[in-house]
Amino acid sequence: MDQAFWHERWRQNQIGFHAEAFNEHLQRHWPALQVVQGETVFVPLCGKSRDILWLMAQGYSVKGVELSSVAVKAFFAENGLSAHECRKENFTVHQLDGLRLFCGDFFQLGFNDVGDVAAVWDRASLVALPPVMRAAYAARMRQLLKPGTRILLVAFDYPQWEMQGPPFSVPTAEVGELYGGWCEVELLATKDVLDDEPHFRQRGLSRMQEQVYKLTVD
Numbered sequence: 001m002d003q004a005f006w007h008e009r010w011r012q013n014q015i016g017f018h019a020e021a022f023n024e025h026l027q028r029h030w031p032a033l034q035v036v037q038g039e040t041v042f043v044p045l046c047g048k049s050r051d052i053l054w055l056m057a058q059g060y061s062v063k064g065v066e067l068s069s070v071a072v073k074a075f076f077a078e079n080g081l082s083a084h085e086c087r088k089e090n091f092t093v094h095q096l097d098g099l100r101l102f103c104g105d106f107f108q109l110g111f112n113d114v115g116d117v118a119a120v121w122d123r124a125s126l127v128a129l130p131p132v133m134r135a136a137y138a139a140r141m142r143q144l145l146k147p148g149t150r151i152l153l154v155a156f157d158y159p160q161w162e163m164q165g166p167p168f169s170v171p172t173a174e175v176g177e178l179y180g181g182w183c184e185v186e187l188l189a190t191k192d193v194l195d196d197e198p199h200f201r202q203r204g205l206s207r208m209q210e211q212v213y214k215l216t217v218d
């Protein structure tokens, strides 16, 4: 699951994770984070997620990071937006009023890039990564985020032996291991999703739940 894997997925348009609709958990649970209009929200591993538009429509500034230039270009083209592009260290930064998308590797971001954010929307980002990378991802988040930052995290819980990720199963115990040492962890909701996502049943799953967490950085 290295960078080449994701570049290839985007090149071949194998992007079953992409959703046209705004995420239901985002819409339902975002108010629990109490993010004030005008504050900045970080969307890591953002793909061409339309949730960015939803967040902007709520009055937030958004910062995103995405490896694939195919995804970043598609985000702007498909939503009729045009951005100013500039180069900043390891990133091409695409910018317009209220939005800054870093095209490059999440692991190259520093506190100066995203330390000002009030909240994080993590959907299909942590769960896109294999175990060793998840530990590195959470460790990097810990370096990037200031105390008080809230994270709305959507994770999956399913028998990992029944299907190869991504998306990977990241059950409550692992969320605790990754975030419990530096965040307050609160499980907001659990939803059975196999009936709504029959392709996962076809991939061999007997059970799959989506779990929504509010994490608050200590």
Ligand SMILES: C[S@@+](CC[C@H](N)C(=O)[O-])C[C@H]1O[C@@H](n2cnc3c(N)ncnc32)[C@H](O)[C@@H]1O
Pocket (backbone or CB within 6 Å): 003, 006, 007, 017, 018, 019, 044, 045, 046, 047, 048, 049, 065, 066, 067, 068, 071, 104, 105, 106, 107, 123, 124, 125, 128, 166
């Ligand atoms: C499963 S997709 C989810 C995209 C988005 N969060 C959504 O909800 O549609 C995971 C995304 O992470 C991106 N990605 C993987 N590794 C990355 C890295 N190291 N830095 C930045 N983006 C990365 C991939 O290109 C892919 O678009």
